[in-house]
Structure formats: structure tokens, C-alpha cells
Amino acid sequence: MSGSPGSALLSHCESSQLLARPVSRPAAPIPLVKLVEIGLEVIRPVPTRILHPLNLTIERGESVSVVGPSGAGKTTLASIIGALLAPSEGEYYFDGELVDSSAPTRLALFRRDHVSVVFQNAQLLDERDALSNVALGVLDPTIEPRVVAECCLEALERVGLAHVAHRPAALLSGGERQRVSLARALVKRPDILIADEPTGALDQANGRAVLELLFAQDTTVLLVTHDRDAAARADRTVTIIDGRLK
Amino acid sequence: MSRWTIFGHKLRTMAADAAMSLTARPWRTFAMMAGIMLAAASATGAIITADTQQTQIDRRFDLQRSKAVVIQAQSAPDGFDPAQLAAIAALEPVSAAGELSVWADVVPVSLNRWAEDFNAPLLVADKGGLAVAASTTGMDPQQLSTGQPLVWVGETLAARLGLADLRTPQTILVKQRPFTVAGVVQARPGFEYIATSLIVGRQSGTAMIPAGRTVRVIAGIRPGAAVAVADYALAALDPTKTLTLRDITPPDGELLLGNVAADLKLIGLALGGFVGLIGTITVANTMSMSVVQRTRELGLRSAMGWTPGRIRTLILLESGASGLFAAVIGSTLGTAAAITWAGINAWQPIISKPLPAIVILSGTAAAIIGGLIPAHHASRVSPLAAMRS
Numbered sequence: 001m002s003g004s005p006g007s008a009l010l011s012h013c014e015s016s017q018l019l020a021r022p023v024s025r026p027a028a029p030i031p032l033v034k035l036v037e038i039g040l041e042v043i044r045p046v047p048t049r050i051l052h053p054l055n056l057t058i059e060r061g062e063s064v065s066v067v068g069p070s071g072a073g074k075t076t077l078a079s080i081i082g083a084l085l086a087p088s089e090g091e092y093y094f095d096g097e098l099v100d101s102s103a104p105t106r107l108a109l110f111r112r113d114h115v116s117v118v119f120q121n122a123q124l125l126d127e128r129d130a131l132s133n134v135a136l137g138v139l140d141p142t143i144e145p146r147v148v149a150e151c152c153l154e155a156l157e158r159v160g161l162a163h164v165a166h167r168p169a170a171l172l173s174g175g176e177r178q179r180v181s182l183a184r185a186l187v188k189r190p191d192i193l194i195a196d197e198p199t200g201a202l203d204q205a206n207g208r209a210v211l212e213l214l215f216a217q218d219t220t221v222l223l224v225t226h227d228r229d230a231a232a233r234a235d236r237t238v239t240i241i242d243g244r245l246k
Numbered sequence: 247m248s249r250w251t252i253f254g255h256k257l258r259t260m261a262a263d264a265a266m267s268l269t270a271r272p273w274r275t276f277a278m279m280a281g282i283m284l285a286a287a288s289a290t291g292a293i294i295t296a297d298t299q300q301t302q303i304d305r306r307f308d309l310q311r312s313k314a315v316v317i318q319a320q321s322a323p324d325g326f327d328p329a330q331l332a333a334i335a336a337l338e339p340v341s342a343a344g345e346l347s348v349w350a351d352v353v354p355v356s357l358n359r360w361a362e363d364f365n366a367p368l369l370v371a372d373k374g375g376l377a378v379a380a381s382t383t384g385m386d387p388q389q390l391s392t393g394q395p396l397v398w399v400g401e402t403l404a405a406r407l408g409l410a411d412l413r414t415p416q417t418i419l420v421k422q423r424p425f426t427v428a429g430v431v432q433a434r435p436g437f438e439y440i441a442t443s444l445i446v447g448r449q450s451g452t453a454m455i456p457a458g459r460t461v462r463v464i465a466g467i468r469p470g471a472a473v474a475v476a477d478y479a480l481a482a483l484d485p486t487k488t489l490t491l492r493d494i495t496p497p498d499g500e501l502l503l504g505n506v507a508a509d510l511k512l513i514g515l516a517l518g519g520f521v522g523l524i525g526t527i528t529v530a531n532t533m534s535m536s537v538v539q540r541t542r543e544l545g546l547r548s549a550m551g552w553t554p555g556r557i558r559t560l561i562l563l564e565s566g567a568s569g570l571f572a573a574v575i576g577s578t579l580g581t582a583a584a585i586t587w588a589g590i591n592a593w594q595p596i597i598s599k600p601l602p603a604i605v606i607l608s609g610t611a612a613a614i615i616g617g618l619i620p621a622h623h624a625s626r627v628s629p630l631a632a633m634r635s
Contacts, residue, residue, distance in 0.1 A: 079630060082549075084549055084628075084629040084630055085628075085629075085630060104553075104554050104626075105553045105554055105555065108548060108551055108552060108553040108554065108629075109551065109553060110551075111548075111549065111550065111551040111629070112550070112551025112552075112553075113551070115551070116550075117549050117550070119546075119549075123542065123546045125270075125543055125546075127266075127270035127271075128266060128270070132266070136546075136547070136550060137550055139550065139551050139552065139556075141252045141253075141255045141256040141259070142252055142255075143255075144255065145255060145258065145259065184550075
């Protein structure tokens with residue numbers, strides 16, 4: 001695979017507006033993610049407790065895997081950390097600041113500024129080429145389109161797919177699609193990268209390649225998986241069963 | 247980077263995104279555009295046809311309904327031949343004929359040297375011309391041809407000057423020259439400007455201003471005779487064609503059969519509006535289906551940090567852009583069809599200048615309105631939709 005993470009090809013984008021986005025970093029070590037008695041109960045169609053109040057911290061730069069049986073609440077937990085879902089109780093601190101989940105727009109802005117997600121099925125727009133799909137991940141209007149295009153290409157190079165930049169996503173293989181998805185997630189240099197079963201639809205070789213890329217990133221990673229081997233690559237593993245952290 | 251530059255980037259990115267979404271599903275886009283396109287085409291075609299038809303109808307009816315023929319000369323320094331004017335007046339459908347020229351748009355007039363000056367148009371007329379345009383009190387208008395300093399005053403102007411009682415002769419100053427007020431005139435319909443004017447004979451007029459602004463002959467006729475009288479008058483007044491005469495007989499709204507073409511236009515607009523409504527519903531329906539089909543994509547955008555407002559804007563941009571293109575195409579098709587129809591009938595098509603802009607704006611607005619509800623639904627798609635699919 002050409003283009004390994006952290007290689008010199010990032011030099012341009014690292015000095016560009018895209019990657020020079022300021023991130024507030026407190027002087028004292030504060031966990032990047034701190035969940036305090038976070039829980040989720042839905043009322044409709046019937047009142048159901050999905051996540052019991054739990055506490056969890058994730059340090060900046062740490063990789064954490066979440067494992068557990070189907071329906072245990074892994075994706076729900078990841079969704080709350082990724083601000084895809086608002087908890088019904090508890091407090092969520094990100095980089096020391098309380099995450100305001102009172103309105104969808106606030107959550108969207110939080111996702112835009114801090115979070116990238118890699119989905120199980122890559123979730124590419126099939127009619128668009130790989131480069132356009134990666135560009136979907138950049139929403140900062142202060143970055144010039146030319147810089148966006150260059151950095152998206154470099155992100156594709158990072159995952160070894162610069163040669164398919166202009167190929168429609170529909171024509172990419174499963175492994176390639178997932179790597180494009182990873183490039184889309186990486187291009188904005190998120191504070192936290194959430195991967196929900198990223199290897200679930202891939203064969204062993206492609207799955208391994210994606211995991212190597214995932215864990216080689218210089219960012220905080222939260223991996224949701226059934227795969228114990230994949231989970232073992234993370235710095236730490238948490239297990240969730242019936243909506244409770246074990 | 248300035249706020250406008252950022253706005254420009256944002257708009258360009260969103261527009262490119264919307265364009266990609268529209269071109270990625272051409273048949274869906276075409277289906278969405280069809281209703282607006284038909285509405286724009288039918289409204290444009292109907293309005294242009296109605297305007298063209300109206301001109302044709304007006305041209306035919308104007309000459310039928312007029313109660314006066316007006317012939318204007320480029321210049322006639324010596325006036326018109328009294329014998330020819332008499333010949334026109336002697337025609338069976340003609341009640342009276344003579345000169346009624348606007349000699350000057352404004353001349354100063356006052357009761358005396360110390361009184362306030364008023365400005366009034368100065369007309370030059372003879373008895374026949376005055377008889378067509380007004381009824382008179384006071385002296386016999388035949389006196390207009392005697393060359394005496396006599397003036398007839400329009401009733402509105404007379405009231406302003408305070409000329410109430412004309413039983414004793416009164417004098418007024420016109421351009422500082424004394425004129426005896428010979429009478430007051432009441433304008434007939436179509437000649438309302440006479441009410442505020444001064445009317446003198448040609449000799450008096452020429453003495454003050456050598457050449458008048460317009461030189462006209464008018465003939466009072468019975469409705470339906472305008473064409474024949476105008477043709478005769480043109481030939482009789484200027485057999486050698488040196489006066490450059492023009493028939494400028496004005497339309498008379500009184501006798502018209504009602505404005506048939508206005509009804510046609512109304513029908514066209516109603517048709518366009520009805521089809522436009524269907525177009526709006528089509529856009530709403532197609533966009534709603536599209537939002538459902540694109541739940542995964544919209545969820546993905548949301549998961550990546552697109553705010554509900556931005557997603558809403560994307561959908562409205564898509565519907566607006568499709569409406570804009572549909573309206574442009576529809577307006578062009580409608581115009582082409584109307585021009586073809588006019589060409590078949592050997593008519594000059596009448597195309598109102600603001601019509602294309604109005605149709606295009608309306609079509610775009612209709613499409614945006616159609617996209618409002620789908621855009622609202624799209625903005626509520628959960629980011630989890632991408633994770634679940």
C-alpha cells in the first residue's frame with residue numbers, strides 16, 4: 001500500500017488553512033472526553049432504557065475500543081460521544097467544556113468542528129468520485145476550494161488511493177470504499193475519530209489494512225467492534241453489556 | 247478572508263453540491279422540472295399571443311370605433327386649403343372638419359398687466375376644427391378666420407382667470423398682447439386638453455409664434471367611417487405629397503366591445519397559474535420522494551456536521567435551481583411557440599420586456615415554495631440514519 005500515515009506528503013496540508021485549525025488545549029491535562037452519569041432512555045414507542053447512567057473518560061490521543069454483544073448499546077455510546085445523539089441524562093464534557101446538546105444545530109456544529117465518523121458500510125455517494133466524497137468531509141467555508149481539493153487528494157494518498165481519486169465511488173471495491181471513507185474522516189483532522197464496525201463488511205486482508213490505517217492516526221480513536229482482535233489493537237478496551245459498562 | 251469571500255465560497259460549494267445532486271439523477275430532475283417548465287411555457291405563450299392578438303384587435307377596432315379622424319402634417323406653413331377642408335366636411339359621414347393645431351405648449355396669459363400670469367397651451371383652430379372638439383359660447387367661431395385679436399378660452403382656464411361674466415367684452419393679455427375674449431369652450435370627450443387652452447385663429451397664432459408645434463386637421467365622423475375618411479383626407483389635403491401627412495386617428499375607448507384580449511390574457515395567466523400550481527406540487531412531491539430516497543445521504547451529511555439550516559438550504563437550492571432552469575426553458579419554448587403562431591398569421595409578435603424575467607422569477611419561486619416542506623423534512627433527518635443504514 002502506498003502512502004503511509006504521517007508521511008511527508010502531509011507537509012503541504014499541515015501548513016495549510018485546513019490543518020491549521022486552532023484547537024483549544026488547556027494547560028492542565030484534561031480528558032478529551034468525559035461522560036458523567038450519561039444515560040439514554042427513549043419514551044416512544046414504549047419507554048425503554050438503552051443506556052444506563054455511566055461514566056467514561058478518554059484521553060487525547062488515546063485509542064479505545066468498545067466491545068459487546070449486539071444490542072448492548074455500543075453504537076449508542078459511540079453516537080453520544082460523536083454528538084450524533086443527545087443523551088437523556090448526564091453531562092458530556094469535551095476538552096473540558098460541557099457539550100450543549102439542547103439543539104440539533106449545536107450538535108451539528110460540534111460534529112463539524114471535532115468529530116469524524118467511519119461507518120460500517122463506508123457510506124459514500126455512489127454517483128460521485130472518490131475525491132468529491134472526501135471533500136464532503138470539509139465544511140469550513142474559510143478554506144479556499146483549491147486548498148480543499150489538494151488536501152482531499154493528499155488524504156486519499158494517505159490511504160493509498162490517490163490513483164482512484166476521479167473514479168466514481170460505485171466502481172470502487174469494498175476495501176477501497178472503506179479507505180475513501182477513512183480519508184474523508186481524516187481530511188479535517190478531527191479531535192476524535194469514531195469508527196463503527198469499520199471492518200464489518202470487509203474481508204480479512206482489507207479489514208486489517210483499514211485497522212492499520214485507523215490506529216496509525218495521530219488522533220483520538222473510538223472503535224466500536226465485535227472483533228476481539230480488532231479491539232485488542234486499541235490502547236484500551238471497554239465492554240458494554242445491556243447498556244452498562246463492565 | 248472577508249465575510250463576502252467566505253459567503254462566496256460557501257455558496258459556490260453548496261451550488262456545486264446541488265448541481266451534482268441534480269445531474270446525478272437526471273430523470274428525477276427532469277420530472278421535477280416538467281411541471282414548472284409547462285407552466286412557464288403556457289404562461290409565456292398565452293401572454294405573448296394575447297398581447298399580439300390584442301394589438302391586432304385594437305388596430306382593427308380603432309378605426310371602426312373612432313368618432314374623429316386626425317391628420318397631422320410635418321409642416322404646413324400656409325395652413326390647409328380651405329376648399330379641400332370644405333370638401334372633407336361635405337363628405338356624408340363627416341359632421342365637421344377643420345384645423346385644430348397645438349401651436350405652443352405654453353404661453354403666458356393674464357387678465358391685465360398687474361394680474362398674475364398663468365401658463366396655458368395655445369391652439370390654433372378654425373370654426374370646423376373647434377366644432378369637432380368643443381362646444382362654444384360667446385361669439386360665432388367663424389370670427390376665428392377674420393384675423394382679429396380674438397381668443398376663445400377653455401372653461402377650466404377661464405375659471406382660473408376669473409372670466410365669469412362675458413356679457414361685457416373683456417380683454418386678456420396673451421404673450422403680453424391684448425386679445426378680446428370671444429367665448430368660452432367646453433371640451434368634448436377625447437379633447438379634454440382644450441379645457442385648459444387658449445384658442446386663436448391662424449393669423450393671430452402666426453403673429454405670435456411663426457410656426458406651430460403641430461399642424462393638424464380633424465374631422466368629426468360617425469363611427470365606422472374613419473378608414474374611408476382618413477384615406478380621402480390624406481389624398482385631398484396633400485395631393486402632391488409635400489406635406490408629409492400622417493393619419494394619427496386616436497382610439498376611442500367608449501365604443502369598444504370590451505377588451506377581448508384582456509380576457510384572453512387573463513385566461514392565459516389563469517392557465518399558467520394553474521399549471522404552475524401543479525408544477526409546485528410536482529416539485530414538492532418529487533423532492534419529498536427524493537428526501538426519502540436520500541435519507542442515508544442526508545444522514546451522512548448531518549453526521550459530518552451539516553447543520554439543519556445547511557441541509558435545508560441544499561434542498562431549496564436544488565429545487566430553486568431546477569425551477570430556474572425549467573422556467574428558462576419553458577419561457578423560451580413559450581416565446582418560440584407564440585412567435586411561430588404570430589408568424590403563421592403574419593402578425594408582429596408583441597413581447598413585453600419584463601415578461602421573461604417575471605416568468606423566470608415566478609417559476610423559480612414556485613419551485614422554491616414546492617421545496618419548502620421537503621427541505622424541512624430533510625433538515626430533520628437524524629445523523630443516525632447513516633449509521634443505521
